[in-house]
Amino acid sequence: xxxxxxxxxxxxxxxxxxxxxxxxxxxxxxxxxxxxxxxxxxxxxxxxxxxxxxxxxxxxxxxxxxxxxxxxxxxxxxxxxxxxxxxxxxxxxxxxxxxxxxxxxxxxxxxxxxxxxxxxxxxxxxxxxxxxxxxxxxxxxxxxxxxxxxxxxxxxxxxxxxxxxxxxxxxxxxxxxxxxxxxxxxxxxxxxxxxxxxxxxxxxxxxxxxxxxxxxxxxxxxxxxxxxxxxxxxxxx
Amino acid sequence: xxxxxxxxxxxxxxxxxxxxxxxxxxxxxxxxxxxxxxxxxxxxxxxxxxxxxxxxxxxxxxxxxxxxxxxxxxxxxxxxxxxxxxxxxxxxxxxxxxxxxxxxxxxxxxxxxxxxxxxxxxxxxxxxxxxxxxxxxxxxxxxxxxxxxxxxxxxxxxxxxxxxxxxxxxxxxxxxxxxxxxxxxxxxxxxxxxxxxxxxxxxxxxxxxxxxxxxxxxxxxxxxxxxxxxxxxxxxxxxxxxxxxxxxxxxxxxxxxxxxxxxxxxxxxxxxxxxxxxxxxxxxxxxxxxxxxxxxxxxxxxxxxxxxxxxxxxxxxxxxxxxxxxxxxxxxxxxxxxxxxxxxxxxxxxxxxxxxxxxxxxxxxxxxxxxxxxxxxxxxxxxxxxxxxxxxxxxxxxxxxxxxxxxxxxxxxxxxxxxxxxxxxxxxxxxxxxxxxxxxxxxxxxxxxxxxxxxxxxxxxxxxxxxxxxxxxxxxxxxxxxxxxxxxxxxxxxxxxxxxxxxxxxxxxxxxxxxxxxxxxxxxxxxxxxxxxxxxxxxxxxxxxxxxxxxxxxxxxx
Numbered sequence: 056x057x058x059x060x061x062x063x064x065x066x067x068x069x070x071x072x073x074x075x076x077x078x079x080x081x082x083x084x085x086x087x088x089x090x091x092x093x094x095x096x097x098x099x100x101x102x103x104x105x106x107x108x109x110x111x112x113x114x115x116x117x118x119x120x121x122x123x124x125x126x127x128x129x130x131x132x133x134x135x136x137x138x139x140x141x142x143x144x145x146x147x148x149x150x151x152x153x154x155x156x157x158x159x160x161x162x163x164x165x166x167x168x169x170x171x172x173x174x175x176x177x178x179x180x181x182x183x184x185x186x187x188x189x190x191x192x193x194x195x196x197x198x199x200x201x202x203x204x205x206x207x208x209x210x211x212x213x214x215x216x217x218x219x220x221x222x223x224x225x226x227x228x229x230x231x232x233x234x235x236x237x238x239x240x241x242x243x244x245x246x247x248x249x250x251x252x253x254x255x256x257x258x259x260x261x262x263x264x265x266x267x268x269x270x271x272x273x274x275x276x277x278x279x280x281x282x283x284x285x286x287x288x289x290x291x292x
Numbered sequence: 293x294x295x296x297x298x299x300x301x302x303x304x305x306x307x308x309x310x311x312x313x314x315x316x317x318x319x320x321x322x323x324x325x326x327x328x329x330x331x332x333x334x335x336x337x338x339x340x341x342x343x344x345x346x347x348x349x350x351x352x353x354x355x356x357x358x359x360x361x362x363x364x365x366x367x368x369x370x371x372x373x374x375x376x377x378x379x380x381x382x383x384x385x386x387x388x389x390x391x392x393x394x395x396x397x398x399x400x401x402x403x404x405x406x407x408x409x410x411x412x413x414x415x416x417x418x419x420x421x422x423x424x425x426x427x428x429x430x431x432x433x434x435x436x437x438x439x440x441x442x443x444x445x446x447x448x449x450x451x452x453x454x455x456x457x458x459x460x461x462x463x464x465x466x467x468x469x470x471x472x473x474x475x476x477x478x479x480x481x482x483x484x485x486x487x488x489x490x491x492x493x494x495x496x497x498x499x500x501x502x503x504x505x506x507x508x509x510x511x512x513x514x515x516x517x518x519x520x521x522x523x524x525x526x527x528x529x530x531x532x533x534x535x536x537x538x539x540x541x542x543x544x545x546x547x548x549x550x551x552x553x554x555x556x557x558x559x560x561x562x563x564x565x566x567x568x569x570x571x572x573x574x575x576x577x578x579x580x581x582x583x584x585x586x587x588x589x590x591x592x593x594x595x596x597x598x599x600x601x602x603x604x605x606x607x608x609x610x611x612x613x614x615x616x617x618x619x620x621x622x623x624x625x626x627x628x629x630x631x632x633x634x635x636x637x638x639x640x641x642x643x644x645x646x647x648x649x650x651x652x653x654x655x656x657x658x659x660x661x662x663x664x665x666x667x668x669x670x671x672x673x674x675x676x677x678x679x680x681x682x683x684x685x686x687x688x689x690x691x692x693x694x695x696x697x698x699x700x701x702x703x704x705x706x707x708x709x710x711x712x713x714x715x716x717x718x719x720x721x722x723x724x725x726x727x728x729x730x731x732x733x734x735x736x737x738x739x740x741x742x743x744x745x746x747x748x749x750x751x752x753x754x755x756x757x758x759x760x761x762x763x764x765x766x767x768x769x770x771x772x773x774x775x776x777x778x779x780x781x782x783x784x785x786x787x788x789x790x791x792x793x794x795x796x797x798x799x800x801x802x803x804x805x806x807x808x809x810x811x812x813x814x815x816x817x818x819x820x821x822x823x824x825x826x827x828x829x830x831x832x833x834x835x836x837x838x839x840x841x842x843x844x845x846x847x848x849x850x
Contacts, residue, residue: 104595105750107790119789124595139789146786150755183779184759185766209748228590228748231573233758235748 065131080122080133081109091135092144092173095210096123097259099282101219106210108144108173111135119143144177153184154233155191156205157262164263167276170208171262187233194239196246200257200267202237207264209235212279213256220285225250237264293550293557295436298427305428314347314388315367316340317416321354321502322495322534323656328377329362335381336364343385353503355416356407359655360398365416374398403654406673408635410643411619412659415503420538423545426506432551434625438514439559442625447518448474451621453629455641460486460577460614461689461718462794463640463707469611472601473519476609481521483512483563484605484612486582487528487535490574491690492741493649494721497615499657500645501528501535504619505542509565511618513552514625516563519611524565527582531572539567574691574745578793579604579612581747592747593793614719616645637663640706644717650687650724653678660705667701670724681726685810689718691738691745692798694805695731714805716798730827731810732817736764738802746795753796756787760803767814770821770830777814781807 061076067084074083079102084091094106102123110119114132122135134140151157151170159165191204211228214237218224225248229238239248257265259279266275309315318324318333337349355363360374364384373384373396380396387393409415418425426432438447452467473481485508489497501508512524528536543565546552554562568586575581576591583605585591604610620642624632636642640662646669649655653675660669666686670676677683685695688705694715696703703709707717725734743757763780766772784800791797807814816822821830 103749104792107750107752107792110790121595121792126597143786143790146782147751147790150751150759153759154751154755184783185762187758187762208751209754230748232743232746232748232754235754 063127063129063131065127065129065133067133068135074127076127078127080111080120080125080127080131083127084122084133084135089135091122092177093123094169094173094208094261095212097212097216097279097282099220099279099286100212100215100259103211103215106147106208108147110140110143112137112140141177145179148174148177148179149182149184151208152179152182153186155187155189155207162206162263163266163271163275164206164277166274168263169261191236194245195268196244197250197252197268198246199252199269200245200254200265202239202245203264203266204236205264206262207237208262209237210261211237212259212261213237213265216255216259216282220282221251221253221255223249223251223253226256293432293436294440295433298432298436301424302428302430305424309348312346312348314345314369316347316349316384316388317352317355317365317367318349319353319355319361319363319365319416320351321358321499322532323354323358324361324363325534327362331378332362332364332376332381335378336385339381339385345385345388347385347388351419351421352417353415353420354412354499354657356412356657356659357398357400357403357654358657359653360400363398363416366392372398400654400675403658403673403675406664406668407659408643408661409659410623410632410635411500411507411616411645412503412657413623414507415499415657418504420503420505421541423506423542423549423551426504430626431506431622432510434622435510435513435517435551436557438517438625439557439561444474444518444520447514447625450625450629451518454620454624454632455629455636455639456617456620456624456632457640457707458614459616459620459644459719461692461716463717466613466617469601469613470515470518472599473521473609473611476602478609480523480608481519482605482608482610483516483519483521483524484579484582484586484610485512485524485526485528485615485618486577486579486612487526487532487615488570488577488582489529489532489615489719490577490745491692491719491721492738493647493687493723494690494719495647496645496657496720498532498535499647500615500619501532502538505535505539506546507622508539508615508618509542509546509552511613511621512565513556513563514621515611515613515618517561519609521611522562522564524563525568525586525605526565527568527570527576527586529572530569536567536569543567573747574741575747575793575795578795581793582612583610590747592749593795595792616720635661637704637706637709639708640717644705644720646705646720646722648674648722648724650722651677651681651683651726651728652724662706663704665702665704666696669705669722670701674724677724677726681728683724684727684729685725685731685734685806687715687723687725687734687738687802688721689716689801690721691741692716692794692801693718693721694801695725695734695809696805697809700809714801714808716801728825728827730768730823730825731806731813732764732768732823733825733827735803735806736761736768739764739799742795742799746799750790750792750796752787753791753793753799756783756791756796757799759783760787760800764803767817768823768828768830770817770828772814772818774818777807777818
């Protein structure tokens with residue numbers, strides 16, 4: 056294939072943009088400063104298309120498709136914000152807020168939480184769904200970090216960063232459906248697991264589910280930006 | 293193996309059968325076995341030996357009419373006996389050659405006469421554990437024909453011409469799928485048979501695997517030849533032990549006969565098949581989740597594209613079809629695509645096997661041409677609703693399907709017609725409900741199924757089905773409000789449009805279809821606090837103080 060053929064041109068929200076073949080809609084949109092909300096996606100990790108917040112409308116396609124895993128094609132016309140999409144995004148966020156116990160005022164990530172930020176951005180002022188209020192455990196067995204299942208949204212960023220970047224694969228998911236839980240090793244306490252104590256999972260966690268014990272009661276911003284650099288450096292070697 | 297050799301085997305089987313005056317076929321499918329048809333067969337064998345009559349007792353697969361099991365079919369008279377047990381063995385053997393036993397005879401002509409058997413043509417007639425029985429009924433003729441007389445392209449052409457569509461539920465044109473996999477580049481390709489039948493009340497695939505496993509295998513071999521695959525997997529539920537046992541046996545026999553393995557029929561084509569057991573997750577019937585499960589991973593679906601036809605099992609091009617789809621292949625190759633296309637409706641060709649269950653007289657397996665009306669299936673073949681009750685709804689397509697009322701009974705069953713009215717073909721489960729069923733409760737049951745079977749990967753399906761279940765439980769208990777109903781409809785929309793895989797995308801169907809056709813029952817529960825069918829346990833209205841819908845404000849966000 057000639058190099059020229061590798062370039063695709065498409066329209067996102069009325070803007071004509073160009074992209075390399077194989078790029079996802081999300082990559083191209085972000086390169087052109089068009090923001091599409093995401094929770095499970097993180098630059099540097101593989102995509103799973105699980106949070107469904109990045110679904111977009113594509114002209115000629117009946118279904119809504121997730122921007123994070125849908126690759127561009129020539130002449131594609133993408134719309135990232137419509138009334139229908141906003142409604143779905145708000146419902147998905149409401150589903151998350153009602154699923155477990157997301158009480159921002161007493162959360163260590165208050166002010167630095169991606170779920171909270173998205174709620175604000177999308178205008179989720181009320182949750183109309185019944186709160187499920189599950190009683191979930193908090194694993195504080197690790198000497199440095201804590202896992203609070205009540206704040207977990209099962210985005211599996213921790214699972215992926217541990218398996219793909221750290222190479223330890225401590226985290227995984229157990230159970231099914233609404234009973235799914237993040238576990239370390241074979242559902243052992245985190246502190247007794249094969250954890251390498253690198254803390255990458257804490258940095259990529261979008262909410263206050265994984266946090267540094269030393270930050271309790273103080274500001275706890277997270278820095279997931281190390282990932283693309285780390286990946287780039289490794290690939291360069 | 294050549295056509296001549298197959299004919300020789302067939303001849304020897306026929307010659308062996310000709311030594312007997314009578315054949316006593318005993319159904320040993322799961323349904324009849326659960327009523328001890330194995331003891332019946334042993335007793336019949338003993339009695340026949342003692343009587344000195346020239347009769348042969350054969351174990352067979354499902355005869356279809358499971359409600360009347362254990363079933364015994366006496367050939368060549370074609371006398372069908374129902375509810376036979378070991379105590380009847382003497383009488384059955386004594387009646388051979390004479391008058392049939394009136395008390396045991398099953399005279400359901402209309403049940404059988406309206407059916408057309410393609411997939412089930414051998415079920416109930418051959419011993420599923422004897423490959424020669426299958427060969428004697430034209431088995432493997434299609435494979436040998438395909439390998440020796442047809443190019444892979446010609447095979448795909450025949451399948452395309454037949455108009456066969458995937459029998460697992462989606463209804464994707466089989467020929468098109470095969471063509472895509474055949475064109476995909478790769479030195480290694482796979483063929484997978486999806487036998488992870490999980491719909492409540494569905495047992496078509498189980499019966500086919502139990503009654504005629506060689507047919508499925510032959511279909512897989514032909515598919516492998518057509519797409520250029522060298523390795524196959526049958527993914528079957530561990531809950532189907534008999535199907536697994538018969539399949540294992542079937543693979544071994546096919547290898548011994550040289551119909552599986554290296555250089556099949558002395559051609560360069562090599563193909564082998566392994567069995568993989570499903571651990572009981574409904575979602576593993578979804579093709580990408582099934583592939584993940586075979587790879588040894590957690591059975592969760594992946595976003596498509598890439599479709600398995602391009603990147604499937606271990607990243608290789610993979611053809612994945614349902615059991616019933618593969619079971620249709622051999623007759624199509626044998627008789628031609630045009631023959632198959634003559635049956636059925638305009639856009640849904642051939643026949644479809646349905647598992648008739650619920651409040652219906654003739655519970656069991658039926659195979660009908662596409663396009664036949666629901667009324668013919670339920671009232672004609674199925675014998676209608678028993679015990680003087682009246683028909684209320686029929687649920688097609690399992691938890692992904694919808695409930696259809698009496699007014700829609702005259703629509704013909706086809707992929708498109710069912711989709712149009714809010715149901716779907718699904719894999720072929722058909723649950724009949726009468727006036728003792730509460731449709732709100734039925735919707736709750738199916739949502740509960742989807743909730744517990746959701747893999748938990750994507751949010752709309754994981755949390756959405758759980759929320760729907762909460763709302764429906766509330767309505768069933770008489771605590772629901774009209775606002776809850778609106779919320780339910782909203783949720784249905786989001787779950788349907790944003791879920792990752794088919795499970796979530798179709799999970800709201802039972803709710804949407806019952807809301808469309810039985811909205812009065814929801815209103816009854818919410819406004820009048822009563823359940824007409826008497827299923828839901830609603831307290832007297834005065835004692836109920838309906839709690840307000842939780843509308844908590846997120847102070848921090850506001």
